[in-house]
Amino acid sequence: MGDACTLSCGHCSFKQDVYLGFGFRYIDLVSILEWYxxxxxxxxxxxxxxxxxxxxxxxxxxxxxxxxxxxxxxxYLHMKSETRSYTNSYNCPLCRTEMPSVPLINIQSEMIDCPDCKQEKLAVNFYMDWD
Structure with missing residues (x-):
């Protein structure tokens, strides 16, 4: 089960909806292939x-x-077999730097700096479970 939340800054107007976790379409590679x-x-x-x-x-x-x-x-997708492994990766759309290899899945208020003003930590408001 996944969670949807809004990240917002109390100092500036930054606001972003975020979806975390997994749903039924994430349970096997055949299902993942359908939407990837x-x-x-x-x-x-x-x-x-x-x-x-x-x-x-x-x-x-x-x-x-x-x-x-x-x-x-x-x-995030990581696959491993007896002979090899693979993890998808992303570059930052803003500065083109390689993003961390594993993203956060559990977040809470006041743990992430505001990417716009960098003055406050973001508030996290969960508003929905998704599947």
Missing amino acids: EVEEDRQIIKEFINEKEKSFECFDGLYICHECNFLLNKV
């Missing part, structure tokens, strides 16, 4: 589907750029 958008990653998913011994982790998370504090809400 990046074509290069889709090819890798297809290869992993045929692996005998495999494991994977997939969820929506919040990536925070270490250079400019840009907040990127994207899917």
Whole structure:
């Protein structure tokens, strides 16, 4: 089950909706392949589907750029088999720096700096469970 929340700053007008966690479409690689958008990653998913011994982790998370504090809400996918592993990755859309390898999935108020004003920590208001 996933959570939806709004991140907001009390000092400036920054506000962003974020979806965290996973739903039923994240439970197997065949389901993930149906909705996954990046074509290069889709090819890798297809290869992993045929692996005998495999494991994977997939969820929506919040990536925070270490250079400019840009907040990127994207899917995390890590797959592992006996012979190889793969983790998707993102570059910051703002400064092009590589984002952290694993996003946050559990967030709470006053743990994330405002990416706009950098004066306050963001408030987190959960408003919905999603699936």
